[in-house]
Amino acid sequence: MLALALLLLAAPAADPAPQLSAAEMRMAATVDREYERSVALLQRLVDQNSGTTNLPGVAKVGEMMAAELRDLGFTVTWKPLPQTERAGHLIAVHAGRPGTRRLLLIGHLDTVFEADSPFQRFVRKSEEASGPGAGDDKGGMVVMLAALRAMRDAGTLDRTNIEIVLTGDEEDSGEPVALARADLIAAGKRADVALDFEGLAVEDGRDMGSIARRSANDWTLTVTGKSGHSSRIFSPAFGDGAINEAARILAAFRTELPEPDLTFNTGVLAGGATAAIDPSGAKASAQGKSNIIPAQAIASGDFRTLSEEQTRRVRGKMEAIVARHLPGTDARIAFKPGYPAMAPTAGNRALLDRLNAVNRDLGLAEMPPLDPLKRGAGDISWVAADVDGLVGLGTASRGDHTPDEVVDLSTIRRQGKRAAILMSRLGVERR
Structure with a gap:
């Protein structure tokens, strides 16, 4: 012994x-x-x-x-x-x-x-x-x-x-x-x-x-706008364009979402006359010119929470922010649940x-x-x-x-x- x-x-x-x-x-x-x-x-x-x-x-x-x-x-x-x-x-x-x-x-x-x-x-x-x-x-x-x-x-x-x-x-x-x-x-x-x-x-x-x-949840933001000559951007007829609107939405995430135990990240971002993220989520492509108002923007990322209740709450806040897209644009957000909390x-x-x-x-x-x-x-x-x-x-x-x-x-x-x-x-x- x-x-x-x-x-x-x-x-x-x-x-x-x-x-x-x-x-x-x-x-x-x-x-x-x-x-x-x-x-x-x-x-x-x-x-x-x-x-x-x-x-x-x-x-x-x-x-x-x-x-x-x-x-x-x-x-x-x-x-x-x-x-x-x-x-x-x-x-x-x-x-x-x-x-x-x-x-x-x-x-x-x-x-x-x-x-x-x-x-x-x-x-x-x-x-x-x-x-x-x-x-x-x-x-x-x-x-x-x-x-x-x-x-x-x-x-x-x-x-x-x-x-x-x-x-x-x-x-x-x-x-x-x-x-x-x-x-x-x-x-x-x-x-x-x-x-x-x-x-x-x-x-x-x-x-x-x-x-x-914590959980791991993926999201994809898709924004569209009216394309045209860049001299018309911000006008009532053409609006802000897709890239500016995507940037505004992402900035709103940064200011409105923070709370204890939550992190959120934008991992991939693309915009232009055309924009896309491949099915793997790892590569983005875009085409455009400096004098064309961008018609498309797309971003993807994740957010992590400590409870399923927090997941539902944060998802709802993100959806509400996206729904407030500016005139002349449209915006949609899709979620892909990963690991629960x-x-x-x-x-x-x-x-x-x-x-x-x-x-x-x-x-x-x-x-x-x-x-x-x-x-x-x-x-x-x-x-x-x-x-x-x-x-x-x-x-x-x-x-x-x-x-x-x-x-x-x-x-x-x-x-x-x-x-x-x-x-x-x-x-x-x-x-």
Whole structure:
């Protein structure tokens, strides 16, 4: 027992925590003992490219994760989704003790780095490593497996009801979204707790707890005006032209929309005699001349909110601003919902309290709630309306979504311990 206690924490901590049970001490020791195995698995996952549109690559990462989960006693299903032009999702189920809480674990197989990216390989430097998806989210999946292996070795996995959904298109969801997220939403309705293994947020050297994620909603503004010789612009007969009117509407967004927890952005803008944005939303084209009043303008962007009520309110304000278009012009705004919001509910706060109880017993510092403006949208939001949840159980990293992505390998240890003990405690409670 003393040997296990001495192995308990890799990070600096207080004396061996007296509140840990023998099984929990064994879990902590297993995470430490298997650390290099976890790092080796992370390297194999990272070295397999799984950019969202590299469908074979995503499937191969799914196969690697499936093998690990089958070894832990999970029933694994690969759900292909050719209808959405994405690889599919991995779904794994472990049946535990009847009548106890059902845990949903969420992660994703894909990365933002496609097969033609020059950023392809895992490179370790002591307790850090760079590589595509090393933190987001392959590091998170490794933490998940480290925790589950520790639970198996301590005998707590057998009694725990767990469903795992690893999506293959978190970074760029397939369409239609209703089909792309149907399995995850259904799993959320079955679950009592959702735990998202995306990255751990760290501020000023302090681990943070995440109980909320904001939504992501796209919009497209289309403005038309009367074309003619530029000498007639601003006259009653011709009005302001499409570009000036689009600029006026966007300026009104800036002055009238701001409120707490909201951000909004114009990402692409074009105007002229003709103007268009391609179906991908990434490229715009326009034609015109300096002496012609522009007949068309188009802009697209997004806005992010902390609740679905806020989404509805902001959308209504944007529609009202656009409806006030000036004479001689017409304006329309269309919305494309993306990720819903995960509001900071009382249930989510209670789960963070449970995690902080684990931290106290491990001798780790309390994790304050993270400002949701500092997290992007994510898959747990699709189940947030049905089940309480926590975000950020994966590894800490920096430079995510860039060729400078670097994962803090040491966080596999403390995150694996936190997750294993939290899941073991939640998993024995009655529904």
